[in-house]
Amino acid sequence: MQDFSKINLDNTINSGQVFLWQKEEKYWFGVNGQNILKINEFGKIKSYSNQKPDYLRNQDNLEIILKSISKDKIINSAITKYLGLRILRQDPFQCLISFIISSNSNIQKIKICLEKICKTFGEKIFFENKEFYLFPEPKTLAFASINEIKKCGVGYRAKFISEASKMVYYKKINFEYLKNCEYSEAKELMSQIPGVGNKVADCILLFSLDKLEAFPLDRWMIRILEKYYPQLFELSTKTITQRQYQKLHEKIIKYFGTNAGYAQQFLFKMERENYKKNWL
DNA sequence: CCAAGGCCTGAATG
DNA sequence: ACATTCAGGCCTT
Numbered sequence A: 001m002q003d004f005s006k007i008n009l010d011n012t013i014n015s016g017q018v019f020l021w022q023k024e025e026k027y028w029f030g031v032n033g034q035n036i037l038k039i040n041e042f043g044k045i046k047s048y049s050n051q052k053p054d055y056l057r058n059q060d061n062l063e064i065i066l067k068s069i070s071k072d073k074i075i076n077s078a079i080t081k082y083l084g085l086r087i088l089r090q091d092p093f094q095c096l097i098s099f100i101i102s103s104n105s106n107i108q109k110i111k112i113c114l115e116k117i118c119k120t121f122g123e124k125i126f127f128e129n130k131e132f133y134l135f136p137e138p139k140t141l142a143f144a145s146i147n148e149i150k151k152c153g154v155g156y157r158a159k160f161i162s163e164a165s166k167m168v169y170y171k172k173i174n175f176e177y178l179k180n181c182e183y184s185e186a187k188e189l190m191s192q193i194p195g196v197g198n199k200v201a202d203c204i205l206l207f208s209l210d211k212l213e214a215f216p217l218d219r220w221m222i223r224i225l226e227k228y229y230p231q232l233f234e235l236s237t238k239t240i241t242q243r244q245y246q247k248l249h250e251k252i253i254k255y256f257g258t259n260a261g262y263a264q265q266f267l268f269k270m271e272r273e274n275y276k277k278n279w280l
Numbered sequence B: 001c002c003a004a005g006g007c008c009t010g011a012a013t014g
Numbered sequence C: 001a002c003a004t005t006c007a008g009g010c011c012t013t
Helices: A007-013 A062-069 A072-079 A092-100 A107-121 A139-140 A145-170 A175-180 A183-190 A198-208 A219-228 A242-255 A261-276
Strands: A021-024 A027-032 A037-039 A046-048 A124-127 A130-133
Touching: A007 A027, A027 A130, A037 A124, A046 A092, A062 A261, A072 A261, A092 A145, A092 A175, A092 A198, A092 A242, A107 A130, A107 A139, A107 A145, A139 A145, A175 A183, A183 A198, A198 A242, A219 A261, A242 A261
Parallel strands: none
Antiparallel strands: A021 A027, A027 A037, A037 A046, A124 A130
């Protein structure tokens, strides 16, 4: 019998969903918006703000969810091997900026850019005798100049970051609303943000806005589907268009169900480990 | 609706 | 050494 309450923090943090985490001794320390979290190996959280978000989504019924996506040998072996891998519930604004930066980039560089953004625009605080920089608030980035943002190494994405921050600050994007509405509406609204396309929108929806039916389709996931599910999802072209993305997503939901986001995370983790990619 | 090209940047490749 | 390619996309034409 599998222990569905198990948590594997190392695998969870090293699965491409978060970037501002570091391990010290037996603890992981990470920036989550205006908060710093310290998590031990059992998933117990201590936080700078003393507020404890359900960062590890302990309220999800993992047994029901994982059983619901266990459709074949491939996904089953990924779940068995990486049991304890969680989807995190991140701060939405930080998640938004992180994945705008992620486009056309890689994990190492994303991490460096985000660290510079925190150091340049975030508040410096001390927690557990260590120095941290919080993630900047939307207001700060909204009023920062494009050039200041560019100095963090984000290149052409600087104006996207600026615009996105303004939309959040002026409540054209309301995360509380997005958390409570349907996936399709949330996706449509998120896609209005410059620099946010299909893939980035799905990452933000899955990792910070409680949309477990989001299934981010990046180059890696496309490759994974081609490799393991060639007959199921029959992908033809290399560059995936808006319409193809949508149709593929519909097929995925039909196959894995409405918790497909978890399936994505397990498949992604499995394949990336096979290629021994460096994480954090 | 689709295909092609440009885009900051740094690491990898030739 | 130096040029070219490419990376976990998005946007415009």
